[in-house]
Amino acid sequence: MYLMERQKTIKRRITFEGIGLHTGKESALTLEPADENIGILFRIDGKEFYVNITNVCDTLQNISLCFGERKVMTVEHLFSVFTGLGIDNLVIEINYGEEVPILDGSAYEFVKAIKEVGLVEQSARREYFYIDREFRYTKSEDQYLVLKPSDRLIIDYEIDFEFIGKEKLRLEVTPETYEREISKARTFGFLEDADRLKRAGLALGADLSNVHVYSKADRKFINQDRYPDESVRHKILDLLGAIAIFRPSLTGEFIARKSGHTMDVALLKEVYFTYFSY
Ligand SMILES: [Zn+2]
DSSP, rough: OTTTTTEEEEEOEEEEEEEOOTTOOOOEEEEEOTTTTTEEEEEETEEEEOOOGGGGOOSSSSOEEEETTTTEBBOOHHHHHHHHTOOOOOOEEEEEEEEETTTSSSSSHHHHHHHHOOEEEEEEEEEEEEEEEEEEEETTTEEEEEOOOOOSEEEEEEETTTEEEEEEEEEEOOOOHHHITTTOOOOEEGGGGGHHHHHOHHHHHHHHOOOOEETOOOOOEEEEEEEETTTHHHHHHHHHHHHHSSSSOOOEEEEEEEEOHHHHHHHHHHHHHHHHHO
């Protein structure tokens, strides 16, 4: 069904500025249109770096990419937009800073700005990558990530966090479902973890404007929900970010049970090394 789709880039440059979730420091980046078959390319200090899943160098609290000495943190929300809206070619110029701005904690600010400038279809066909067998990453009996062959991109995700409880969602990812069902879901965290994370030098930029915060004492989220099951939707958003880092465009059916950045990236690296390492 995807066979005739063309590659896409953005019509004009867009700059995003703001603080990083983990560093708490100001940063800025500019998205620029790129020629067909370029893929996602970072420009840092005048040097250019192609991205694929092997550039992931940290998955502890975010997905970081490393290019030699240079590091870009928390790329997953921005990258989810590339999978979600179907953007193939783009240059990401890092103007200053080491982390993608967190903005409102979701991907919606990126989606809004990109839709405002618009996408342009290019003449080259989008190349999809199809796996020919199942892949599985198992951490425990109820914590695993499976990828099954499919010519569509389907995500079936279930989480079960203490306090938040079970949330489950299955959807086929299209630009429409991504924007409506996934893109507004924010990063979530527990109020009670904030001090410990900040002491460890993490989440220094986190506050109620960019995190959906759950209070264990109050047994509820203390800022307003955007979806009744916002947490599982954000986990899907994060997974779509990891999928965008895998090049070329991957299709398949992902069955995720209590997964996260580390498992998402481990599975994608296994797929990558199965087919692309000689
Ligand atoms: Zn996230």
